Amino acid sequence: xxxxxxxxxxxxxxxxxxxxxxxxxxxxxxxxxxxxxxxxxxxxxxxxxxxxxxxxxxxxxxxxxxxxxxxxxxxxxxxxxxxxxxxxxxxxxxxxxxxxxxxxxxxxxxxxxxxxxxxxxxxxxxxxxxxxxxxxxxxxxxxxxxxxxxxxxxxxxxxxxxxxxxxxxxxxxxxxxxxxxxxxxxxxxxxxxxxxxxxxxxxxxxxxxxxxxxxxxxxxxxxxxxxxxxxxxxxxxxxxxxxxxxxxxxxxxxxxxxxxxxxxxxxxxxxxxxxxxxxxxxxxxxxxxxxxxxxxxxxxxxxxxxxxxxxxxxxxxxxxxxxxxxxxxxxxxxxxxxxxxxxxxxxxxxxxxxxxxx
Amino acid sequence: xxxxxxxxxxxxxxxxxxxxxxxxxxxxxxxxxxxxxxxxxxxxxxxxxxxxxxxxxxxxxxxxxxxxxxxxxxxxxxxxxxxxxxxxxxxxxxxxxxxxxxxxxxxxxxxxxxxxxxxxxxxxxxxxxxxxxxxxxxxxxxxxxxxxxxxxxxxxxxxxxxxxxxxxxxxxxxxxxxxxxxxxxxxxxxxxxxxxxxxxxxxxxxxxxxxxxxxxxxxxxxxxxxxxxxxxxxxxxxxxxxxxxxxxxxxxxxxxxxxxxxxxxxxxxxxxxxxxxxxxxxxxxxxxxxxxxxxxxxxxxxxxxxxxxxxxxxxxxxxxxxxxxxxxxxxxxxxxxxxxxxxxxxxxxxxxxxxxxx
Numbered sequence: 001x002x003x004x005x006x007x008x009x010x011x012x013x014x015x016x017x018x019x020x021x022x023x024x025x026x027x028x029x030x031x032x033x034x035x036x037x038x039x040x041x042x043x044x045x046x047x048x049x050x051x052x053x054x055x056x057x058x059x060x061x062x063x064x065x066x067x068x069x070x071x072x073x074x075x076x077x078x079x080x081x082x083x084x085x086x087x088x089x090x091x092x093x094x095x096x097x098x099x100x101x102x103x104x105x106x107x108x109x110x111x112x113x114x115x116x117x118x119x120x121x122x123x124x125x126x127x128x129x130x131x132x133x134x135x136x137x138x139x140x141x142x143x144x145x146x147x148x149x150x151x152x153x154x155x156x157x158x159x160x161x162x163x164x165x166x167x168x169x170x171x172x173x174x175x176x177x178x179x180x181x182x183x184x185x186x187x188x189x190x191x192x193x194x195x196x197x198x199x200x201x202x203x204x205x206x207x208x209x210x211x212x213x214x215x216x217x218x219x220x221x222x223x224x225x226x227x228x229x230x231x232x233x234x235x236x237x238x239x240x241x242x243x244x245x246x247x248x249x250x251x252x253x254x255x256x257x258x259x260x261x262x263x264x265x266x267x268x269x270x271x272x273x274x275x276x277x278x279x280x281x282x283x284x285x286x287x288x289x290x291x292x293x294x295x296x297x298x299x300x301x302x303x304x305x306x307x308x309x310x311x312x313x314x315x316x317x318x319x320x321x322x323x324x325x326x327x328x329x330x331x332x333x334x335x336x337x338x339x340x341x342x343x344x345x346x347x348x349x350x351x352x353x354x355x356x357x358x
Numbered sequence: 359x360x361x362x363x364x365x366x367x368x369x370x371x372x373x374x375x376x377x378x379x380x381x382x383x384x385x386x387x388x389x390x391x392x393x394x395x396x397x398x399x400x401x402x403x404x405x406x407x408x409x410x411x412x413x414x415x416x417x418x419x420x421x422x423x424x425x426x427x428x429x430x431x432x433x434x435x436x437x438x439x440x441x442x443x444x445x446x447x448x449x450x451x452x453x454x455x456x457x458x459x460x461x462x463x464x465x466x467x468x469x470x471x472x473x474x475x476x477x478x479x480x481x482x483x484x485x486x487x488x489x490x491x492x493x494x495x496x497x498x499x500x501x502x503x504x505x506x507x508x509x510x511x512x513x514x515x516x517x518x519x520x521x522x523x524x525x526x527x528x529x530x531x532x533x534x535x536x537x538x539x540x541x542x543x544x545x546x547x548x549x550x551x552x553x554x555x556x557x558x559x560x561x562x563x564x565x566x567x568x569x570x571x572x573x574x575x576x577x578x579x580x581x582x583x584x585x586x587x588x589x590x591x592x593x594x595x596x597x598x599x600x601x602x603x604x605x606x607x608x609x610x611x612x613x614x615x616x617x618x619x620x621x622x623x624x625x626x627x628x629x630x631x632x633x634x635x636x637x638x639x640x641x642x643x644x645x646x647x648x649x650x651x652x653x654x655x656x657x658x659x660x661x662x663x664x665x666x667x668x669x670x671x672x673x674x675x676x677x678x679x680x681x682x683x684x685x686x687x688x689x690x691x692x693x694x695x696x697x698x699x700x701x702x703x704x705x706x707x708x709x710x711x712x713x714x715x716x
Binding site (some may be wrong): 072075090146150178228236243282310312349 | 431433443493503504535536537553555586587593601617629639643649656661664670691
């Protein structure tokens with residue numbers, strides 16, 4: 001078990017050794033820690049190796065000039081200049097919030113970025129300003145549109161964070177697939193199979209092999225099959241791709257650059273880097289803030305009172321599960337799988353810093 | 359088979375006989391026809407009876423004062439004054455578009471409305487102004503949150519329309535459940551069973567009975583079961599509910615008034631009527647319009663070129679299926695099921711107008 005502080009400091013050091021300014025390294029480490037603390041280990045320390053290898057391949061700009069390249073009073077396009085995704089994303093969300101503070105809402109589409117970690121982190125930034133936060137990103141193509149065998153879309157997550165009053169906020173953060181890609185990686189590391197309905201092989205035949213993507217297979221969209229609405233998952237994922245990439249001038253769909261170094265950079269490109277989309281809406285742009293919060297509390301209480309199915313203790317509000325995990329992790333520490341800890345130790349050796357495998 | 363013109367005129371007459379001003383009746387009939395022409399008969403003529411019965415029960419205001427009750431430069435809350443949903447919704451979307459024209463984006467949350475027909479109609483209004491259109495609504499509670507037996511949410515659809523250049527626009531319009539409620543009604547009218555994964559009985563046991571909702575059952579969220587991401591469908595549906603109702607001051611979740619007269623009005627309420635949420639974003643708030651459209655064309659062409667699974671002719675873009683249906687219906691006419699035509703004939707008799715069963 002590791003403490004948050006230990007892994008935070010280690011992550012900062014890794015990115016500073018790669019050449020990131022300290023402010024950027026701190027920005028990056030905060031997002032990694034948010035993933036680990038919320039129990040989303042698929043987006044936590046396991047990804048350090050991916051970033052390290054991308055950097056070694058010269059595919060990350062550690063001294064980026066993140067800049068607004070187009071704007072209106074309540075929108076902007078941000079160019080991330082090839083930065084670590086967390087840097088372009090944090091700055092983009094800050095811009096969306098600044099615009100919302102002035103005009104009610106702010107919307108930023110970001111290009112030339114990279115994998116930005118958990119979508120929920122940026123949505124949650126809005127909460128402290130009494131704003132609704134929205135965050136989404138495209139990602140490297142692993143997911144097939146309905147009735148296709150071509151991996152054309154990323155797992156393209158959507159996060160929405162909504163402030164409440166006395167209750168903890170509503171935080172939805174989910175991939176537009178039945179399962180996040182990182183969870184396949186975790187299953188593979190653990191040597192486990194996955195349920196049918198998550199992935200298909202290169203011919204479109206359902207599979208339970210979490211490593212099938214390396215053999216030309218693809219992930220399925222939320223819904224799983226057409227009869228159960230996989231075309232709705234395709235719609236959602238496509239909307240995320242278009243808002244993130246067509247609006248910003250990033251690569252879309254099959255052209256999104258890989259977030260792992262073992263996949264080559266595609267020669268053909270239709271834009272710059274990976275794309276994200278962020279929104280911030282002041283709650284008092286709709287209702288007085290205290291009225292909104294009281295009603296949101298009532299919403300949360302109403303749904304907490306839903307009658308659970310037999311054998312289930314209680315009905316959850318989006319965000320509850322991650323908060324429960326966070327409480328546990330805050331007490332017990334962060335667990336890092338041995339295979340990942342060994343990878344981190346190797347990276348530490350390469351960079352001339354310390355990592356203790358526990 | 360009926361012509362669009364015949365059913366449009368009939369629908370106008372029905373709502374004018376109920377007391378709606380002609381401009382409102384035309385607004386309403388346009389949305390009904392958009393549903394029928396796009397092959398979404400579950401939201402077409404079958405719903406006239408619902409509206410007629412609500413009106414007879416005094417649950418619809420046919421002379422509403424639809425008004426902005428709160429606003430910022432790019433947001434507004436609209437009070438629909440108990441109107442037919444299509445009236446409050448059309449005016450709300452117009453306001454969102456006016457705000458977007460000035461500032462880049464516009465966002466409207468609407469309360470005190472009723473069932474607004476197909477979500478896609480309002481999203482598509484934005485296309486003619488080179489804007490991305492967004493539309494969503496809550497609806498009467500038929501859907502259980504993940505691990506619950508309580509019908510707490512509506513089928514809460516989301517629609518997103520995105521302009522393209524030489525290609526037809528991208529139009530996604532889908533309920534946040536595997537199937538729309540209206541499709542259960544159609545299956546019931548046809549005497550058909552539905553696949554497992556759509557509905558559960560009052561104990562939470564899966565069912566194939568499309569009429570199970572009348573026996574205390576509930577619909578399931580997109581994903582179907584937890585293992586396949588039904589909690590993501592729950593998140594989506596909840597976000598729609600909160601943006602539509604907490605932002606506007608409408609009823610949320612289980613308090614949303616029924617859109618059918620055979621269900622009584624709930625005594626307890628937490629707001630006014632049904633809620634909707636609309637967004638409009640000028641494409642040139644992000645990219646020059648011609649650049650955006652060219653890139654959107656490229657997106658569409660790329661996805662059209664996806665390799666289909668064996669036995670499927672081609673991979674579709676959201677909106678293609680409805681356009682194909684529209685072409686067919688424009689040639690062949692609109693089919694109205696005998697049971698629905700008989701209902702319409704009865705309504706016509708009651709109101710002293712004509713409807714010919716064909």
